[in-house]
Amino acid sequence: MVELLAWLVLFLPLLSVAAITIFTRGNAARSGAISITAVVFSFICGLVLFYALPESSMGMPIQIPWLSIHDQGLGLDLHVDIGLRLDHLSLPMILIVTGVGSLIHIYSWGYMKGDPGFARYFACLSLFTFSMLGIVLADNFLMMFIFWELVGVSSYLLIGFWYERPSAADACKKAFLTNRVGDFGFLVGILLTWATLGSLNFRDLETRLNVHSVEFSAVATAVGLLIFCGAMGKSAQFPLHVWLPDAMEGPTPVSALIHAATMVAAGVYMLCRVFFLLNVDGSQALQVIAWIGGITALMAALIAVQQNDIKRILAYSTLSQLGYMVMAVGCSGPVPAMYHLTTHAFFKALLFLGAGSVIYGLHHEQNIWAMGGVRRKMPITFWTFTFGTLALCGVPPLSGFYSKDSILAQAIKDHHYGLFVLGVVVALLTTFYMFRLFYVVFKGRPRTEAAEHAHESPSVMLWPLFILAIFSIAGGLLGIESLYARHFEAAVAGTEPGFWDRLLEPFNEQLLAASFGVLAVVFGWLWARSLYRNKAVDPLPEKLGWWSQLLRNKFYIDEFYENVLIPCTQDALARVADFIDRWIIGTFAVRGTANVTDVAGRLLRMLQTGSLQMYAFLLVAGVAGVLYWVLGK
């Protein structure tokens, strides 16, 4: 029964893809209904598993043997199953993917209404859900890698959903190629792991690691960094972060689901899944991971301060929050990382959907300076968005406060004081750019015709906002952290903490982190309020000068890639390869050999004159030669 439910969770979305592409491609409404039904049922199966699965059967193997190569001579022993793993890490993640996914599927019904590619959109969305669930449930590296790539494909399809726009076509290509760079490292890391430990299954790896810890420690840093390459691509960490802001070319619900709540979190999830490989003695990987995460968080927050496109601000905010999560993993804190991943999925999906609602109400206007005063026109969107903002900034007692605090506390606990300071600065910047957005979009007077005639979105789009708002507010009090802690730490004896304990936990645990977090929020808010209240133009560029230019142009990283890095590496390599192919292989090796052979053929053919006397002479001469050679000695 458990197995059936687990397979259903995974394969229901795939069935919906098949049904839509084969049968109902032409029927928009039916396609959407199939896709929504599939993801909702998948969510329900996940819920049943979450609540009904007894503690004893956590992590039980659900496997179908797939590939088995056994070669005594080569010493090769590869065994791969298609296996699902249900434990305290994957079960909540399933609920996030299918739960948030369900809400976004429903929201899309309203947002995408009337689009000619409606059926295709839902097929792609279902394909994404299937692939993402595959990553979450995978019990071995190979299967995870396959679904990892499938997620990349579905992300590609959805970013380029409006493929007739050149910008969307470029963006999806960029996303795919950037991800491939990271995935290459990931694949090498997987191979290296297999070469050292001889297995791909996570459970086997864990047991083998205990036996072969000495052999593994030699390659531990390399393995950790290579695997992190994969996370760097998917979770858009510096320096592979460039694709995520461009990915906002996709429909807004896609941005909410894939490029905020779930897919980009896959990298963090994967790091937590294989945390035992990273956290070994003698490995420097975690240090690097922590700092990459911190740098990404800071850089993205800085860039977000000077962006004017509502979705891009949120995209950089996502980058920054992903940086937080990766930093948490690097500070040996997979629990805070997963905790923040969960709450972030709620409030960032909420913010994107709210932004989508604003964009929808303003007839696809995305520039925040062309908005203003939206509060009165779209009250429900306004209130839910406000709660999302507060949660993201980390205002107690909203969910973001608890998860962010646990990360800051982890940094102190792991003695990363530099990263702690960095985290507080990022929290300050986060509050600043979010309230900048808040004041410019919702407060003040409408600045354009479109903002003047804004209208509230239909209820099919508002209900998901409500539900996500509730989770964003209360997410910190649901005991999510202790749930993940059960996976990573031995069961802690004692009673479940009460409501008040949970509410005040950050202040009891690590007062320093909590108070700095709150201070950052307060200062960030005051700063943004003083600068942006009732302003029609951005006052910051004047004050910052060339700094503003630098931030607006995202530190010129894209330009650096396009004009320096790619010409120096890829284009140069391409030129060398072209030279080798054209001159050495083409002219010398291929045509040269061919010509020599051809000439040899023509020369030999001259012997074949057709003259009988000549033939007879050659025959006798040949026979005589052979006879002499054999007998003459």
Added chain:
Amino acid sequence: MNYSSMMLEVAVVVLGLGLLLADLWTPIEKKRNLGYGAAIALALVLIWSFQWKPVEDSLQSMYVLDGLALFFKRLFLVSAIVVLIMSVEFAARMEAGISEFYALILFALAGMMFSASANDFSLLFVSVELITVTFYVLTSFQRNRLASLEAGVKYLIFGALSSAFMVYGIALVFGTAGKMNFAGIAAMAPQLAGNKIFLLGILLILVGLGFKIAAFPVQMWAPDVYQGSPTPATAFLAVGSKAAGFVLLLRVLFTAVPEVAAHWTTLLIVISIITVLYGNLCALPQRNLKRLLGYSSIANAGYLLMGVAALNDSGKSAILYYLGGYVFTLLAAFTVICVVMREVEGEDISALAGLNQRSPLLAAALSMSMVSLAGLPPLAGFFGKFLLLKAVTEQGPVNSAYYWLAAVLVIGAVISLYYYLGVVRAIYWSKNPPKATSICVSWPVQIALYGCIIGMLYLGLFPNRVVESANRAVAALERPGPMTAVAHASGESR
């Protein structure tokens, strides 16, 4: 000698004589259909041949009916059936005497079947002459065509020359050993291995057999004769005559003089290398399809010689497998040539342009046979080359020259890709295909082509059964020493 074991050959000879008699009472316009009758009769003989079991106790006789003999007899029967069907297609281009053409094919077939069982130099010579003499007539059968006459004359003179070598060789061998029987000679071989007269005799016999298989240095005739002869005769020459040469070569080298063969490793390697390179290089600039196949047949003789040169069981069974695939491949090619070149004189490759529109079946059959000859999977030619390569590299640790042999095999195969695929290109991707008049393919030809295609695919995809039967057939060549000695002793006492 037990004549009952010769019933298969007897049946074929009787069929040939019956055909000549039937010719007297058949009206002239029905005569070409006699070929179909002969083909059906041969098919019955082929089915009958599967009722026969190898007889192992006939070592002393000049005629043996072991697994090897039966394997080759079936091979010859299959090729004769297809060649007869081809001849019916070709009948319109013969001036007269189509029935004689059929009968000659049957007599040549009888010669080949005898050769498969030859265990004695006298039977070897008789069967070789039976094949060669009938081919003198077959190659020059189109008496109104100068090219055909020229081919006949060249074949006659070369055949006579090599027969002279062979019969001289046999005389020398008999003079030194005092025996004609292979087993008998094998028993005396230790004394004779150092005798240069004896070795000269064996070498001259090998020259005669080399003529049949078109190996260096007696390969010159092949392109000219292949080009000039009537297509069915060319096909039978390329398939049957070559296979007969190989079965005799196997018997002489591995039954009669295994000790001598073991000393001639380098000779065999060099001969096969030269033959492969000569055939493949000369084929490169060829535009005439039949001449191209003539050079290709030299190259293939070289590949097969590699199996001989490997001097191991896997090499011998690779030869059998290769010949099995070669029969289907070449027969498909020649059948298509026979049908397509009906209206074209020069047999130039360009005449194939647009063939895929004129007849998809012919285009597919010819392309598949070219791909199989080039040795690409999944067709029979690929697996045959693979087995040869395996057999050759197995011997590598013994003598590093075998690695060179393997390299030459691969190089030859690569060179051959160019001209074989050139034919395929002409069929499908010609620049200016002429007006597409569809070609009518009669149903017996269709059956023959489908049979060849199935044969190529079956051998390529499911090689196991044929490889096993080849292994079993080759085992017959192994004559354990003591047994030979006993047999020899009993021969003495008789």
